[in-house]
Amino acid sequence: xxxxxxxxxxxxxxxxxxxxVFCHYKGFxxxxxxxxxxxxxxxxxxxxxxxxxxxELLGGRSFETLLAYAAVLVLGTTxxxxxxxxxxxxxxxxxxxxxxxxxxxxxxxxxxxDFQLTExxxxxxxxxxxxxxxxxxxxxVYGISLQVFSIIQNVLKITGVVALLLLHAPVxxxxxxxxxxxxxxxxxxxxxxxxASFRKLSRLNRVFGxxxxxxxxxxxxxxxxxxxxxxxxxxxxxxxxxxxxxxxKWMVNREIPLDLLKTFCxxxxxxxxxxxxxxxxxxxxxxxxxxxxxxxxxxxxxxxMQGLITxxxxxVKRTGYAYDYVKFMHYPPAIKKGTRPVLDQPHTIEFRNxxxxxxxxxxxxxxxxxxxxxxxxxxxxxxxNGAGKTTFIKLLCRLYDTTDGEILLxxxxxxxxxYNEYISLFSPVFQDFKLFGFSLxxxxxxxxxxxxxxxxxxxxxxxxxxxxxxxxFKFFDEHGLEPSGGEQQKIAIARALFKRAPxxxxxEPTAALDPFAEYDIYRHFNTLIGNKTAVYISHRLSSxxxxxxxxxxxxxxxxxYGTHEELVxxxxxxxxxxxxxxxxxxxx
Numbered sequence: 001x002x003x004x005x006x007x008x009x010x011x012x013x014x015x016x017x018x019x020x021v022f023c024h025y026k027g028f029x030x031x032x033x034x035x036x037x038x039x040x041x042x043x044x045x046x047x048x049x050x051x052x053x054x055x056e057l058l059g060g061r062s063f064e065t066l067l068a069y070a071a072v073l074v075l076g077t078t079x080x081x082x083x084x085x086x087x088x089x090x091x092x093x094x095x096x097x098x099x100x101x102x103x104x105x106x107x108x109x110x111x112x113x114d115f116q117l118t119e120x121x122x123x124x125x126x127x128x129x130x131x132x133x134x135x136x137x138x139x140x141v142y143g144i145s146l147q148v149f150s151i152i153q154n155v156l157k158i159t160g161v162v163a164l165l166l167l168h169a170p171v172x173x174x175x176x177x178x179x180x181x182x183x184x185x186x187x188x189x190x191x192x193x194x195x196a197s198f199r200k201l202s203r204l205n206r207v208f209g210x211x212x213x214x215x216x217x218x219x220x221x222x223x224x225x226x227x228x229x230x231x232x233x234x235x236x237x238x239x240x241x242x243x244x245x246x247x248x249k250w251m252v253n254r255e256i257p258l259d260l261l262k263t264f265c266x267x268x269x270x271x272x273x274x275x276x277x278x279x280x281x282x283x284x285x286x287x288x289x290x291x292x293x294x295x296x297x298x299x300x301x302x303x304x305m306q307g308l309i310t311x312x313x314x315x316v317k318r319t320g321y322a323y324d325y326v327k328f329m330h331y332p333p334a335i336k337k338g339t340r341p342v343l344d345q346p347h348t349i350e351f352r353n354x355x356x357x358x359x360x361x362x363x364x365x366x367x368x369x370x371x372x373x374x375x376x377x378x379x380x381x382x383x384x385n386g387a388g389k390t391t392f393i394k395l396l397c398r399l400y401d402t403t404d405g406e407i408l409l410x411x412x413x414x415x416x417x418x419y420n421e422y423i424s425l426f427s428p429v430f431q432d433f434k435l436f437g438f439s440l441x442x443x444x445x446x447x448x449x450x451x452x453x454x455x456x457x458x459x460x461x462x463x464x465x466x467x468x469x470x471x472x473f474k475f476f477d478e479h480g481l482e483p484s485g486g487e488q489q490k491i492a493i494a495r496a497l498f499k500r501a502p503x504x505x506x507x508e509p510t511a512a513l514d515p516f517a518e519y520d521i522y523r524h525f526n527t528l529i530g531n532k533t534a535v536y537i538s539h540r541l542s543s544x545x546x547x548x549x550x551x552x553x554x555x556x557x558x559x560x561y562g563t564h565e566e567l568v569x570x571x572x573x574x575x576x577x578x579x580x581x582x583x584x585x586x587x588x
Contacts, residue, residue, distance in 0.1 A: 051289035346375030383553035
């Protein structure tokens with residue numbers, strides 16, 4: 001069963017990578033074919049010429065003849081060595097190109113995969129296995145290709161020398177086969193140890209990598225210093241370092257005895273070779289020239305056979321590592337995607353009996369939520385932390401799918417719509433939004449077109465005064481701007497406005513602003529949105545006055561629903577209690 005699994009991994013991995021490489025890098029295959037032929041021919045120059053030279057030295061001793069043979073040997077060997085070096089150098093240049101290509105492919109896959117998978121441990125572990133499997137362990141497509149090409153080279157070499165070996169030293173052929181089989185079994189066992197170790201290390205590498213980045217990320221500098229977190233971070237680093245080192249130690253301790261046995265095998269092979277050929281020379285069955293030739297043939301045969309088996313084992317091992325890349329690239333989607341087009345019209349969105357439980361959890365975050373968002377309506381969602389407000393937004397944007405119930409767009413289940421068309425309806429600003437270490441313009445318009453006049457007008461509307469080409473943060477520019485929390489939120493809001501989607505979502509985007517700045521943002525924002533549908537989430541209930549309806553979430557349910565005037569007058573109501581509790585601080 002294991003052999004079938006290994007064969008399947010080899011077959012699927014090669015079937016995935018070879019067509020891609022052949023399509024994009026045909027020159028790599030051309031150089032590889034030339035390199036294979038040259039490497040296969042190279043040892044035969046010495047095998048065929050050296051015994052002739054030796055026999056001439058022991059026989060005719062003609063200077064002109066020896067000079068001619070020596071010239072053929074030196075020129076042939078040198079020419080082939082230069083040609084092999086040139087083709088190998090060109091192949092190595094392709095290696096960097098292929099590394100960049102497949103790194104870009106996996107990066108694109110990460111950005112396109114369903115958001116739900118970015119919070120799924122199994123998917124994240126598979127991603128880490130794919131990254132490390134393609135780089136550290138398999139050598140990437142280049143490392144796998146070298147094994148395939150080496151297999152072809154060794155087959156050609158074996159085909160060429162086996163006839164000579166059987167003709168002059170058949171016993172040596174049998175001895176070599178026995179030793180090679182034993183040595184290969186040791187190597188196979190060693191490969192299994194390395195693969196088992198890789199499976200354990202792939203999980204540790206993700207944690208180890210997280211700690212290594214957090215320790216040097218200056219954004220955590222204030223917290224680390226003021227809360228004296230240095231010792232905790234170093235302790236965790238050392239703990240995971242020790243765990244990684246212990247895993248490497250486990251692997252090495254099991255490989256050392258195998259390496260020693262392999263060394264003894266090689267020594268036995270050399271002893272048997274010289275003993276057997278020496279007996280043939282003494283008995284007069286072969287000449288010194290043939291003795292020399294058989295040494296070369298035996299060495300070439302042994303190395304080619306050992307190389308062939310090792311290459312096959314390495315191919316199985318390397319494709320096993322790289323197969324994690326293939327599995328990640330074909331990782332199953334987390335949500336269903338339809339094909340129905342989204343019509344260009346005002347949209348009504350309805351949550352109908354929606355319940356939701358996060359994967360690998362048994363806690364119901366939303367429980368039979370029913371709510372309708374009409375075209376152009378401004379809805380405010382309020383509630384205490386953990387009430388399900390942000391989860392509501394994630395389901396609305398199809399970052400997750402409902403556990404029970406359904407969400408309808410214009411009376412059609414949103415799972416029937418084309419996914420990209422559906423999510424294009426929303427311009428969200430999440431509470432944990434991210435900005436890039438690029439220019440202010442790139443953070444807002446990304447790679448879309450925008451005239452300078454429109455861009456400056458957008459900055460003015462949102463209250464930003466920075467230059468459009470200002471680089472944010474100091475990741476790539478030592479003179480980069482470190483925007484305040486409030487400035488960052490304004491940039492995120494400007495990005496949402498630029499998208500011009502029909503539904504705008506603000507999930508506590510003004511938490512870093514003071515109440516007056518927040519009030520000013522909402523006042524202008526309400527004007528900027530105009531007739532668009534909008535959903536607001538904020539702990540400051542003053543923002544609710546700008547909304548047509550308010551949904552009060554509590555314990556995963558919509559407990560209250562109505563206008564500000566209706567809810568603030570509701571005796572014993574959750575909204576009224578929250579609003580009055582906040583209002584007294586401002587009144588005082």
